[in-house]
Amino acid sequence: MTATAGAWHPGSYLRFAGERARPFVELVARVGAEAPRTVVDLGCGEGSLTASLAQRWPGAQVTGIDSSPEMLAAAAASAVPGRVAFEAGDVADWAPREPVDVVVSNAVLHWVPGHPELMARWARALPPGGWLAVQVPGNFGSPTHALLAELCRAPGWGGRLDDVAPRPDTVLAPAGYAEVLAGAGLVPDVWETTYLHVLTGADPVLAWVRSTVLRPVLARLDEEDAARLTEAYAEALRAAYPVRPDGTTLLPFRRVFAVGTRPA
Template sequence: MTDADAWDPVQYLRFGDERARPFVDLLARVGSVDPGVVVDLGCGEGALTAGLAQRWPRARVTGIDSSAEMLAAAAVHAVPGRVDFVAGDVREWRPAGPVDVLVTNAVLHWVPGHEELLGRWAQQLAPGGWLALQVPGNHAAPTHRLLAELCTDERLAGAAPPPRPVLDPAGYLAVLEAAGLRAEAWETTYLHVLSGPDPALGWVRSTVLRPVLARLDDGEAAELTAAYAAALRLAYPPRADGTTVLPFRRVFAVGRRDG
């Protein structure tokens, strides 16, 4: 892993409040009262995972993530016997036993073919267990479309934003129902009011832009970033007060196993 390819918890948390809101809205639809085993797949820097232990004081909460940088940041939220963080790939994760609440937040858009994973995870729920997911649904937004248009170098073919990495709500509803869960799904478009220089660029630096820059040398990365920033300024112009509105669509689904 190169330095450019590594996750940067500080940059990611620059918009921590905005990134936390969908997690809160997702968990509001999870009706588990007193779970014993709670897992957060793709836990990132761990603050939201720790909040699960506050909601369910008697649960054992485990966060799983593949990023060493994110897990290092998450370590400050660990509580022996209550909250722990473990290195792992969500594609390969297997629980030691049935799970009461399984959460995956803003992760599955990085995992092609994740519908199969959801079906497998649903089978690993305890009776009465819950599966909750949230994914960005902004693949058609200028943030992604403009970057894809700039990724003309063949080295960037696998790093450019894919045209459709996630399903719509109806698609996730069908996947969870086919797995035997009682499910609901919905979407929300948040209007994030951002400030500072090039705020749209700042937003994507820790997400969709990160794997692209990882494949370029410093000069090439600077050139692409400058062109991308200029295009984003046109797509997301500042308002009279200097702030910029960034619409962000997200897709949610929750399912409960009978029991």
């Protein structure tokens, strides 16, 4: 994960590990590299998905990059000497020290302002036959984000949360990412998928967003104000995502995928 306010908590993030892993698997499945020598996962998180890249490409040296000490500490359990390594670094500053055959960034770039230019820079650095694969959440116009943005801009917060309120233009439309890849000389493969997650438990949508979009907002507030905003947000989410008769809650989640390769 890239640097944002507040500490990342691997346990909270992994509560929905299965749902969060599926887009990674579907992203990497569209990468056609046959025998890459070097693979980099930018914003690797707790490392288990990064380690799966070494299984996909047994001959590759796989490196995961993340700025979170908490995530890197968890990732250490997935390191394999000579095969899988993890390093501290902010994806916004990363540049390859040598040619990298496959660059992956899953559910990270929406944290980075101006990330389309960053993608273009990574793409231009790819060697012939190299691949870039990126996935970003595409749900910034959904109730999870729109309701939080409305709360952040409410008069009671005195402008303290304006710059951390979710913005609907945080990510591009699929066509925008296709233009970024093609403009950098890659052959683009871009698509979107809306997953319908079936969640259980008390306030499950709130539990989902606690480890993502809600983190930088709560980091700006003291304990009392954080509790007040969280309760107001939870109430709004219950109305937007009601519990079904069987006790489950449905969360539609749109994601945008962008894969590109430089012709050999």
